[in-house]
Amino acid sequence: MTKRTKGICRLCGELTTLSFEHIPPKSAFNDQPLVFQTLQDRIQGRSHTKFRIALGNHSLCERCNNLTGAWYGAAYVSWARQGFEWLDYLGENSSIQIPFRIMPLNVLKQIIVMTLAMSGEGTIPYHTELRRFVLNREQKYLPPHYNVYSYFTATSKPRFESGMVVFDARNGSMNHIDAELAFPPFGYCLTSTRRQKRRSNAIEKGLYDIGWFSHFNYNLWTTVYLKMPKLQTHTPFPLDYRTPEQIAVEALNSGE
Ligand SMILES: [Zn+2]
Structure with a gap:
């Protein structure tokens, strides 16, 4: 897909021609055709074409697309490949x-690039520090107010939501979800606490905080041990990991 459109780049903030950003990134696929094939295998039965169209956005300029792809793309693909190896077990x-044997800072930054690329133009002013963080490949430490969470997911419905406030009726909490992306083998949730007193419900949902990936140097390979949950994503709603059985039961109860 090479369709182009005019708009504001979600990373550098320039008004320019934007290309369709594939998420996960096209550059990573192009560099790693085998992994691309693996991803295809994994999402078969869920319509690959549809998936690609759904999980993408006209959001990055050519330069930001190429730069971040070159900096973080390969590290991301390696991480995703390892995730697939574990998923079935x-x-x-x-x-x-x-x-996982990974480059943690590179992986985290690619995840953030993906979540920023999912966001609308209107959110650009809110993410100045985060945009700076990914446009400077060497910069360590996630800007304050942000959290990035990860989980395993194998479920068929991708989740691609951004800029949502989620109200949890069970405990009365409000959660600002900047983006949630679920694309096997992983799901990610970017939250910010700037506009809320309480911390995100993501922790209570069991999501694994990978913000500490930002404590490593750029391009540093290391072994990390991660205790990520495996969750299901059957609805488009952020932070909803109910199983089909739970969804069915709640639908029954609400109909009474
Ligand atoms: Zn740009």
Whole structure:
């Protein structure tokens, strides 16, 4: 897909021609055709074409697209490939620590690029520090107020939502979700606490905080042990990981 459109780049903020940003990035696929094939295999039965169209946005200028792809793309693909290797072995309620050999800062920054690319133009002024963070490949430490969470997911429905406030009726909390992206083998949730007193419900939902990936140097390979949950994403709603059975039961109850 090479359709172009005029707009504001979600990273550099310039008004220019934007290309369709594939999420996960096209550059990573192009560099790693085998992984591209693996991703295709994994999402088969869920309509690959539809997936690609849904998980993408006219959001980055050519330069930002190429730069971030070159800086973070390969590290991201390696991370995703390892995730696929574990995905089938994990039970729904697994709580084991899994070793990953990755470049943590690069992976985290690619995830942030993806979530920013998902966001609308109107959110650009809110993410100045975050945009700076990913446009400077060497910069460490996630800007304050932001959290990035990760989980395993194998479920068929991708989740691609941004800029939502989620009200949890059970505990009365409000959660500002800057973006949630679920694309097997992983799901990610970017939250900010700037406009809320309470911290996000993501922790209570069991999501794994990967903000500490930002403590590593750029391009540094290391082994990390991660205890990420495996969650299901059957609805478009951020932070909703109900199983089909739970959804059915709640639908029954609400109809009474
Ligand atoms: Zn740009």
